[in-house]
Amino acid sequence: MSQQRGTEGPDLERPEFVVRKERYYRRLLAGCAALTVAVTLGIIVALSGGALTFFGDVSIVEFLTGSNWSPLVPPAEYGVLPLVSGTLIIVVGSAVVALPVGLGAAIYLSEYANPRVRAVLKPGLEILAGIPTVIYGYFALVYLTPILDAPLPIEQVIIPSWLAFSLPLVPGGIPLLPEFTLVVSEFVFVFPSLRAFNALSASIAVGIMIIPMVSSISEDAMSSVPDDLREAAYGLGSTKFDVSTKVVVPAATSGIISSYVLALSRAIGETMIVTMAGGQSPKMPFFPNVAQNFTESIEAMTAAIVEIATAESLGQTATYDAMFAIGLTLFALTLAMNILAELVRRRFREAY
Amino acid sequence: MATTPETAERIRRDGRFGLKDLKGKAFEGVLIAATLVGIVALFVLFGYMFVDAVGPLAASAEWYLLFFATLVAPTSAFALYVRRRPAARHMNARAFAAVFGGLAISLAAWVVFDATGPHGLLLYAVLASISPLLIAGYGKRVERSMFVGPAMVVTTLAAILLTLGTEVLVFALFDVIARLVGWLPVVGSLQLPVAPALLVTAISTGGPTIAVLWYLRRRRASTRTYLLVPVVAGISGLGTAGLDFWLQPTVDLLPDWLAYLGLVGLPVAAFVAVAVARRANVRRSLLAGGAVVAGNLAVGGLALAVSVDPSFWIVLFSGTVVPVGYVVGDAIIAKREGTVGLLGPFVLLGGVLFGAFLEDVIGATGPDSWLTPTLLLNSWNGLDPARAGAYPSIVGSIMIVSVMALLSFPVGVGAAIYLEEYAPDTGMAGRFANFVEINIANLAGVPSVVYGLLGLALFNNALDFPPGIVLSASATLGLLILPIVIVSAQEAIRAVPDSLRQGSYGMGASRWQTLRNVVLPEAIPGILTGTILALGRAIGETAPLIVISVPVFGGSPGGLFSSGAALPLRIYTSSANAIPAYRKGVLAALAIVLLALMLTMNAVAILLRNRYRTADT
Numbered sequence: 001m002s003q004q005r006g007t008e009g010p011d012l013e014r015p016e017f018v019v020r021k022e023r024y025y026r027r028l029l030a031g032c033a034a035l036t037v038a039v040t041l042g043i044i045v046a047l048s049g050g051a052l053t054f055f056g057d058v059s060i061v062e063f064l065t066g067s068n069w070s071p072l073v074p075p076a077e078y079g080v081l082p083l084v085s086g087t088l089i090i091v092v093g094s095a096v097v098a099l100p101v102g103l104g105a106a107i108y109l110s111e112y113a114n115p116r117v118r119a120v121l122k123p124g125l126e127i128l129a130g131i132p133t134v135i136y137g138y139f140a141l142v143y144l145t146p147i148l149d150a151p152l153p154i155e156q157v158i159i160p161s162w163l164a165f166s167l168p169l170v171p172g173g174i175p176l177l178p179e180f181t182l183v184v185s186e187f188v189f190v191f192p193s194l195r196a197f198n199a200l201s202a203s204i205a206v207g208i209m210i211i212p213m214v215s216s217i218s219e220d221a222m223s224s225v226p227d228d229l230r231e232a233a234y235g236l237g238s239t240k241f242d243v244s245t246k247v248v249v250p251a252a253t254s255g256i257i258s259s260y261v262l263a264l265s266r267a268i269g270e271t272m273i274v275t276m277a278g279g280q281s282p283k284m285p286f287f288p289n290v291a292q293n294f295t296e297s298i299e300a301m302t303a304a305i306v307e308i309a310t311a312e313s314l315g316q317t318a319t320y321d322a323m324f325a326i327g328l329t330l331f332a333l334t335l336a337m338n339i340l341a342e343l344v345r346r347r348f349r350e351a352y
Numbered sequence: 353m354a355t356t357p358e359t360a361e362r363i364r365r366d367g368r369f370g371l372k373d374l375k376g377k378a379f380e381g382v383l384i385a386a387t388l389v390g391i392v393a394l395f396v397l398f399g400y401m402f403v404d405a406v407g408p409l410a411a412s413a414e415w416y417l418l419f420f421a422t423l424v425a426p427t428s429a430f431a432l433y434v435r436r437r438p439a440a441r442h443m444n445a446r447a448f449a450a451v452f453g454g455l456a457i458s459l460a461a462w463v464v465f466d467a468t469g470p471h472g473l474l475l476y477a478v479l480a481s482i483s484p485l486l487i488a489g490y491g492k493r494v495e496r497s498m499f500v501g502p503a504m505v506v507t508t509l510a511a512i513l514l515t516l517g518t519e520v521l522v523f524a525l526f527d528v529i530a531r532l533v534g535w536l537p538v539v540g541s542l543q544l545p546v547a548p549a550l551l552v553t554a555i556s557t558g559g560p561t562i563a564v565l566w567y568l569r570r571r572r573a574s575t576r577t578y579l580l581v582p583v584v585a586g587i588s589g590l591g592t593a594g595l596d597f598w599l600q601p602t603v604d605l606l607p608d609w610l611a612y613l614g615l616v617g618l619p620v621a622a623f624v625a626v627a628v629a630r631r632a633n634v635r636r637s638l639l640a641g642g643a644v645v646a647g648n649l650a651v652g653g654l655a656l657a658v659s660v661d662p663s664f665w666i667v668l669f670s671g672t673v674v675p676v677g678y679v680v681g682d683a684i685i686a687k688r689e690g691t692v693g694l695l696g697p698f699v700l701l702g703g704v705l706f707g708a709f710l711e712d713v714i715g716a717t718g719p720d721s722w723l724t725p726t727l728l729l730n731s732w733n734g735l736d737p738a739r740a741g742a743y744p745s746i747v748g749s750i751m752i753v754s755v756m757a758l759l760s761f762p763v764g765v766g767a768a769i770y771l772e773e774y775a776p777d778t779g780m781a782g783r784f785a786n787f788v789e790i791n792i793a794n795l796a797g798v799p800s801v802v803y804g805l806l807g808l809a810l811f812n813n814a815l816d817f818p819p820g821i822v823l824s825a826s827a828t829l830g831l832l833i834l835p836i837v838i839v840s841a842q843e844a845i846r847a848v849p850d851s852l853r854q855g856s857y858g859m860g861a862s863r864w865q866t867l868r869n870v871v872l873p874e875a876i877p878g879i880l881t882g883t884i885l886a887l888g889r890a891i892g893e894t895a896p897l898i899v900i901s902v903p904v905f906g907g908s909p910g911g912l913f914s915s916g917a918a919l920p921l922r923i924y925t926s927s928a929n930a931i932p933a934y935r936k937g938v939l940a941a942l943a944i945v946l947l948a949l950m951l952t953m954n955a956v957a958i959l960l961r962n963r964y965r966t967a968d969t
Contacts, residue, residue: 018862021502029774032769034784035763035834039795039806046809047806049809101386104383104385105386108384113387128394137927143401208393240380241376262797271800276924306895324805327802334797337797
């Protein structure tokens with residue numbers, strides 16, 4: 001397109017005005033394109049400006065390693081780890097929902113569905129990404145939480161009391177070896193009931209939202225696997241199942257991974273669902289009882305930005321600038337993931 | 353994709369019913385479940401929301417009977433009838449587009465004009481259109497008219513900047529420049545010899561004047577053309593000094609409905625006249641334009657006679673009745689086939705009205721709906737859910753999205769044109785274009801809340817706008833959807849076959865002429881479709897609006913520089929309301945309103961695409 005010829009010959013006879021007009025239009029349009037670069041620069045300058053002011057007040061080590069986030073209640077503390085933990089919980093939860101489901105949908109649409117079914121289901125899946133996130137947040141808060149909460153709390157006895165024992169593997173009194181006793185006690189797995197704001201419904205809603213991202217990019221990758229490979233596999237007596245799982249999916253791995261990374265980066269940046277349904281109480285993760293992470297209220301990084309933005313009459317304080325510091329972290333993280341996705345796609349793309 | 357060689361299948365089937373078959377079937381079932389689970393979950397949640405918002409269970413059996421008899425039965429019968437007749441189906445689609453598109457556009461225009469007041473807008477419209485119209489008229493009379501296009505664009509932009517933007521845009525810009533200069537070590541400490549206002553006036557008047565003078569000298573123009581210099585100086589001087597402020601009191605004397613007539617009725621009449629002139633002759637076009645104006649006046653007179661404010665009816669007439677009349681009149685005058693298809697929307701509307709009438713007469717219990725006129729027309733009430741309404745938020749959302757469209761559409765399409773048509777593959781410019789493409793792909797992945805921070809730093813802090821005004825909200829969202837607009841416009845432009853361009857170049861057209869006369873007309877439906885879909889996404893964006901602190905309470909925004917309001921913000925803030933009737937009633941209804949706004953825009957996009965397709969074949 002860019003190599004259009006034809007402006008050469010008659011060019012000389014064009015009025016000077018037209019030539020200049022052409023040049024100005026070209027520059028004007030190039031300016032429009034340059035504006036997008038200016039937007040990126042603006043984002044970087046705006047975020048790092050605020051973040052630099054913030055790191056003048058709060059040391060970067062304290063920000064990155066602190067385990068307490070309370071910017072609005074004095075004494076203000078700015079440890080970002082609880083927020084990172086909140087975001088991670090959301091990402092893990094939504095990944096559990098979206099990655100297998102999205103991959104399955106992609107395989108179905110690319111390998112199994114006939115064209116008519118595909119023509120209906122593909123736009124149907126795209127709808128999931130088009131619903132405003134504030135409506136997802138509303139769904140998660142008002143409808144999903146009660147539905148999920150109905151069967152809770154669940155207490156599942158994993159090791160009953162009659163199985164509990166203690167076995168002295170290394171009895172005391174042996175020289176050089178410390179005493180060691182294996183104790184297996186009663187263990188009851190508890191999935192507690194949900195708080196009004198909880199990570200579980202938020203991450204499920206985020207997961208539903210990013211399904212089409214996984215499915216459409218993965219499906220593109222699978223569709224571009226040439227038919228020769230499939231036919232060769234069928235020729236060797238493979239079933240459709242074998243072809244899908246052993247030929248098409250491995251050949252499309254780079255696209256699938258890149259879709260995963262993009263979808264997760266979207267989940268990291270998701271704001272409204274996480275704020276509305278996830279709550280605004282930053283917490284460090286609960287370790288042995290992993291389920292509790294999902295039933296409790298959390299605060300993700302994006303939710304922290306919203307919390308500070310909605311707080312009234314802040315002025316130019318460290319808390320206000322903290323918003324930009326978190327924003328910079330988010331921007332860097334999502335940018336890195338997007339670039340990673342692109343690199344994966346390019347690096348491991350099979351050349352056919 | 354997958355081709356299943358039948359022989360392979362047969363060989364495999366030769367044996368007994370194997371575990372493999374079962375495994376394959378189970379796998380397929382799992383895949384189908386995976387494809388459907390998200391959609392089904394969403395629809396279940398929609399179902400809950402719908403039941404909460406509309407309360408269909410409260411309606412009595414006779415209400416449902418009435419509903420089916422007056423609405424469902426006639427419309428589906430009509431749809432079945434039309435389905436088999438392509439001409440009628442085509443007419444039906446046109447009539448639907450005219451009626452409901454016109455209705456949507458005129459209602460949106462009405463709420464926005466009602467919030468801002470028609471006088472200021474009328475003044476701006478007149479000031480901004482005088483010079484391009486004059487230039488266009490002059491261009492018709494002279495031989496060499498190649499300057500007309502750029503001159504019209506430049507003067508319109510200048511007029512907008514000088515009238516609308518002096519006090520806010522120009523001064524803010526100078527403020528920013530002054531602050532940037534202030535950071536420089538030596539220059540920053542110098543005092544300005546004159547007051548800033550004077551400086552701004554001098555620069556914005558002198559700049560254009562000197563530019564014109566320099567241009568004329570370079571071209572060695574005739575003495576007569578030097579008349580242009582005082583004209584430019586006068587216009588820019590008047591603009592900077594606030595021409596609009598002087599004229600405002602005079603314009604304010606107009607009655608409201610005359611202002612609406614000028615703002616809506618006359619442009620629609622002119623549009624109709626131009627549309628008719630393209631198809632028929634000038635006499636007919638004058639007749640059609642005159643008919644529109646006369647109809648407007650008749651509606652106004654009628655409303656005045658029964659002492660109703662005619663403003664709304666004038667907007668409705670120009671926005672809905674005129675397009676419907678155009679479609680119907682075109683079908684009847686040109687004796688097109690399938691005229692019966694035109695009845696479609698009227699069957700639907702008539703069913704609704706007749707059903708409502710019968711419901712009143714019989715006294716059937718309708719659904720216990722939260723989706724009431726109160727909700728749509730009242731302002732918010734945080735204590736009594738029955739009186740809560742979201743009118744200001746709806747108006748704010750419409751206003752923000754329309755201003756955003758005006759801002760991001762030209763820039764996005766311009767960037768797409770550059771990347772597709774101008775940018776070379778090699779050299780500096782090629783590398784620049786490559787970089788821009790990568791940059792756009794990355795911008796599309798930046799979280800929306802980060803755009804909010806950009807807007808906060810740019811508009812609230814650097815430009816010192818009041819927090820949360822319509823302009824900064826629109827500009828922030830405009831930047832947010834810019835990558836989507838660019839990518840969809842690029843796809844539309846790329847879809848234009850190269851042979852058309854070659855043909856145009858072959859006939860000696862320049863690149864811009866090819867673009868304007870060949871590529872853009874071919875690509876514009878696709879561009880519009882993608883852009884409107886992007887706008888639909890923007891209407892639900894919440895996080896950036898929260899960050900630039902668009903207020904939740906307060907009335908409808910009164911202009912570009914007054915505090916905005918937005919429907920998704922209303923949903924967000926009320927979702928934590930302790931009274932259950934809000935969370936399960938009012939909010940569900942508001943969510944439906946938001947989805948309906950989005951769906952309306954998507955429907956417009958789909959209509960455009962369909963029109964494009966039918967035009968193709």
